[in-house]
Amino acid sequence: MEELIKAKEPFKFCTRLHLSELTGLRATTLGQFLALIKQVSGSCIYHHTHRFLQQHQYLSPEPPNDFAYWVTDILGEDELGERLVSIDTIQYSTIRDLREKIASTIESYLKDSPLAKLKFARSGEEFHFIKSVSFILPTNYIAYDLKEFADVLKKITIDSIYFHIFEARLRLEKPTNDFAFWIENSLGDKKLANNISSFDPYTSTLEDLRNKIIQIVERKIVN
Amino acid sequence: MAKIEEYIPLVGQAVIDDLRLLGERLKGKVIQHINSTPVGGGVAEILNRMVPLLRELEVDAKWDVIKGGEQFFEVTKKFHNALHGRTEEITKRDFEVFMETSQQNIESIDTYGDIVFIHDPQPIALIKKKAANKWLWRCHIDVSNPNERVWGFLMDFIVQYDSAVFSAPAFSRKLAIRQFLIPPSIDPLSDKNKELSQEIIDSVLKKYDIKKDKPIITQVSRFDRLKDPIGVIEAYLQVKKYIDCQLVLAGGTAEDDPEGFKVLEEVKEKAKKDPDIHILLLPQNDIDVNALQRASDVIVQKSLKEGFGLTVAEALWKAKPVVASNVGGIPLQIKHKYSGLLCHSVEGASFAIKQLLSSPAYAKKLGENGREHIKNNFLITRHLRDYMLLFLSLYHPEDIVHL
Structure with a gap:
């Protein structure tokens, strides 16, 4: 086994904890839903497209977002639900772009199926818009090489993994996830970095994601 | 009563580590809970668990209770039912009784906390004492379909708080202050939930x-x-x-x-x-x-x-x-x-x-x-984390907070 490369700058693991802030905004019909999706803050769009990942870790890959769940289960618009579920979130590098895609998907559906505008949610089943407030804290865990990196990955919270994979990229608008960025820039291993940035994290549970990354890194250490 | 360490086998070491990290960020702040009773009822049950655990996390949590006579609590019971949407006859005198007792509490209770955390409507009028410190109002009641007269009366107080907290999205309304969603929790080590042979x-x-x-x-x-x-x-x-x-x-x-x-x-x-x-x-x-x-x-x-x-x-x-x-x-x-x-x-x-x-x-x-x-x-450890984040949010108005 070759000696592991030591990074000059260690990877500093952060964690991200969140608080849900209520907006008091609610939608009963698809028309109201669309209007509010266009109007609410990016933190709201982020909350409803990512909440499931953290709150329902055992369920992923479905249902991945609140919008699709409400449209399908409450309004009974299965086709629109399917279109919203299939939005390939990893393709979008900003919340702005993601919001536009969600809004245009609903708009085009309403054009094709105008009767869907007449549907409404029963009392108590309205869609409530909530936003995510993120608190980012450095943890005490750091790694200088791949062995230390894999060891820390085994014990940090899934909130930390979530932060470095999802939030750093989409909400903080970084070009790739933090893990891949550090491996490429501090360890100089572009191939391994590509391996880690190339899979779609939205189709795994966070625990599966943790195991997948550990596996890729450990395979690299052995070879 | 269970110690914070005892939750590690259930939720993992890292979750407790995160709580300790948050506790460090709150050093030097006194959190003063105020409610209407030290025993009985859901709020007292939660505070009896929360306050000692917060202290273990080195958060300086205190707990004070307002005073009120039978008449006052009859009125607040009526308010409670009315907020739940039940038909209640609320008289002008009821509001007067509420304000008279509130005034006595305003005069007698020292609101020394850096953060004063008021639970439910009974102590809500203490907000009149707001100084440079931060004030939170925690609503434990389902107010999705409240009696508008009682809600309107409370609203005059609510808008003076820094933030309000509700248990479910349906309980929220458009408010002029920040409002957060913090659902209640269960304690996995309590008699009601612990493992049994x-x-x-x-x-x-x-x-x-x-x-x-x-x-x-x-x-x-x-x-x-x-x-x-x-x-x-x-x-x-x-x-x-x-x-x-x-x-x-x-x-x-x-x-x-x-x-x-x-x-x-x-x-x-x-x-x-x-x-x-x-x-x-x-x-x-x-x-x-x-x-x-x-x-x-x-x-x-x-x-x-x-x-x-x-x-x-x-x-x-x-x-x-x-x-x-x-x-x-x-x-x-x-x-x-x-x-x-x-x-x-x-x-x-x-x-x-x-x-x-x-x-x-x-x-x-x-x-x-x-x-x-x-x-x-929905475990108490999540509840503790949310409360600590809530306290921190009072000093950070932004959506992405770097601590």
Whole structure:
């Protein structure tokens, strides 16, 4: 086994904890839903497209977002639900772009199926818009090489993994996830970095994601 | 009472490490909780657990209680019912009584906290003492359909707070201040939720003369029309046509509640011809409730209206398949067909119970998913974390906070 490369700058693991802030905004019909999706803050769009990942870790890959769940289960618009579920979130590098895609998907559906505008949610089943407030804290865990990196990955919270994979990229608008960025820039291993940035994290549970990354890194250490 | 370290085997070391990190960020801040009673009721129960745990996390948490006479608490009880949407006659004098006692508390209570955390409407008027410190108002009540006169009266106080906290999204309104969603939680180490040996479970079943020879369906709730015990019996009778089973309705006694007493009589009347219906009066017997839930095959919560419905979280924590109404905070705890089954009617409840009794593997999966969901979102450790983030949010108005 070759000696592991030591990074000059260690990877500093952060964690991200969140608080849900209520907006008091609610939608009963698809028309109201669309209007509010266009109007609410990016933190709201982020909350409803990512909440499931953290709150329902055992369920992923479905249902991945609140919008699709409400449209399908409450309004009974299965086709629109399917279109919203299939939005390939990893393709979008900003919340702005993601919001536009969600809004245009609903708009085009309403054009094709105008009767869907007449549907409404029963009392108590309205869609409530909530936003995510993120608190980012450095943890005490750091790694200088791949062995230390894999060891820390085994014990940090899934909130930390979530932060470095999802939030750093989409909400903080970084070009790739933090893990891949550090491996490429501090360890100089572009191939391994590509391996880690190339899979779609939205189709795994966070625990599966943790195991997948550990596996890729450990395979690299052995070879 | 359990120490913070004792939660590590349940939630993991890293979760407790995160709580300690947050505790460090709150060093030097005094958090002063104020409510209306030191014992009895859900709020006191939560604070009795929360305050010592916050202190263990090195957060300087204090707890003070307002004073009030019988008349004051009669008025606040009326307010409570009116906020829940019940018809109550509220007079001008009621508002005066509320303000008179509030004024006495304003004069006598020292609001020394860096953060003053007011629970529920009783102490709400203390906000008049707001100085340079931060003030939070925590609403533990379902205010999705409140009496507008009472709500309007409270609103004059609410808007003076820095932030408000609600338990479910449906309870929120458009407000001029920040409002946060913090659902309540269960304590996995309390008598109501801790692991029990099979011997204890069996001894409780024996005590109430319940045999294990047929599946057990259980609803744990006080005997109140809003919990729909009659509807539960009707659903059970429909199931019973196809599957031989038994029903346990367990709830608190109704001594101080004439309406509850009437409901209990109606339930007994409805159940009297069926020896497989067990009506149990359990005054604050948490171990027995725990054992009954653990002995059940399906747990039902067929409420017509619900605040949060923590009995659902208790059942799911025990990995039990649950059939519950889609009301109040229940849909936050159950995602239909993923972590339990939601229903809207007697027929729906009966169909769901039949499904679960006929498909044990499906029922088991829902129960396991439910336990995971509660573990991640409704344990007291999550509640502690949310409260600490809430305190920090008072000093950070932005959506992405780097601590």
